[in-house]
Amino acid sequence: MRSGSxxxxxxxxxxxxxxxxxxxxxxxVVEVHRVTPKAGMRAQLEAGRVKHMxxxxxxxxxxxxxxxxxxxxxxxxxxxxxSPNHQWQDLDAWAAKMxxxxxxxxxxxxxxxxxxxxxxxxxxxxxxxRPPTPGTPGGPLVMATFTTYxxxxxxxxxxxxxxxxxxxxxxxxxxxxxxxxxxxxxxxxTETYAVLVPRASMAEMALTEPSLRNVVETALxxxxxxxxxxxxxDAVESGSSELLEFRPDLSYLPPSx
Numbered sequence: 001m002r003s004g005s006x007x008x009x010x011x012x013x014x015x016x017x018x019x020x021x022x023x024x025x026x027x028x029v030v031e032v033h034r035v036t037p038k039a040g041m042r043a044q045l046e047a048g049r050v051k052h053m054x055x056x057x058x059x060x061x062x063x064x065x066x067x068x069x070x071x072x073x074x075x076x077x078x079x080x081x082x083s084p085n086h087q088w089q090d091l092d093a094w095a096a097k098m099x100x101x102x103x104x105x106x107x108x109x110x111x112x113x114x115x116x117x118x119x120x121x122x123x124x125x126x127x128x129x130r131p132p133t134p135g136t137p138g139g140p141l142v143m144a145t146f147t148t149y150x151x152x153x154x155x156x157x158x159x160x161x162x163x164x165x166x167x168x169x170x171x172x173x174x175x176x177x178x179x180x181x182x183x184x185x186x187x188x189x190t191e192t193y194a195v196l197v198p199r200a201s202m203a204e205m206a207l208t209e210p211s212l213r214n215v216v217e218t219a220l221x222x223x224x225x226x227x228x229x230x231x232x233x234d235a236v237e238s239g240s241s242e243l244l245e246f247r248p249d250l251s252y253l254p255p256s257x
Contacts, residue, residue, distance in 0.1 A: 120187025
């Protein structure tokens with residue numbers, strides 16, 4: 001067992017609150033924007049974000065836009081704006097209806113207060129994720145951890161197989177903690193993966209028993225567990241994590257159909 005390994009950082013991040021909502025069983029696309037405010041203009045940017053979300057509401061936008069504030073790491077103080085649960089063709093339909101007006105409103109209410117902004121697309125991995133099941137009790141969505149892994153060239157298949165193997169063992173062992181895995185489809189370094197873990201409180205950062213390692217080993221045995229953990233670690237070039245605070249005051253959640 002390699003307790004100081006990269007895999008151990010995932011153990012710290014495998015608890016997901018059901019308040020985040022059940023994720024679909026198929027792979028879906030998430031549009032993500034990272035925004036950094038200009039120095040001294042945080043209040044203006046947040047006020048502009050509120051106005052921009054009001055524009056989305058006025059237009060009857062059917063997409064949800066979740067805003068997270070980054071509270072740890074090199075990008076502390078920046079924001080992540082994400083719209084989840086889409087198929088690729090949905091992006092074309094949304095752009096045809098909304099893109100021109102969205103860009104015009106953002107130019108007025110957001111751009112003057114932003115030091116930088118970037119966009120990326122991530123695909124949720126249904127075969128690796130263990131999202132909360134419908135009806136699972138949970139508190140209000142408060143925060144999340146976002147742990148990113150950059151893989152060594154040619155190691156993606158090995159990495160994905162380790163994730164699938166571990167997921168199967170956790171399902172077999174009824175492991176209560178949850179996580180949602182993504183792969184970066186466009187907008188950054190290739191072979192980049194991440195795990196998003198919504199949380200209800202900082203207390204959920206603590207390790208609990210039984211540990212992920214113990215549950216996997218009970219399901220697979222020592223040899224197979226060592227192989228899965230070693231395959232995961234061997235595939236990873238580097239990893240980093242951020243703590244995110246959910247900002248419902250800056251988000252837009254359309255009415256349920």
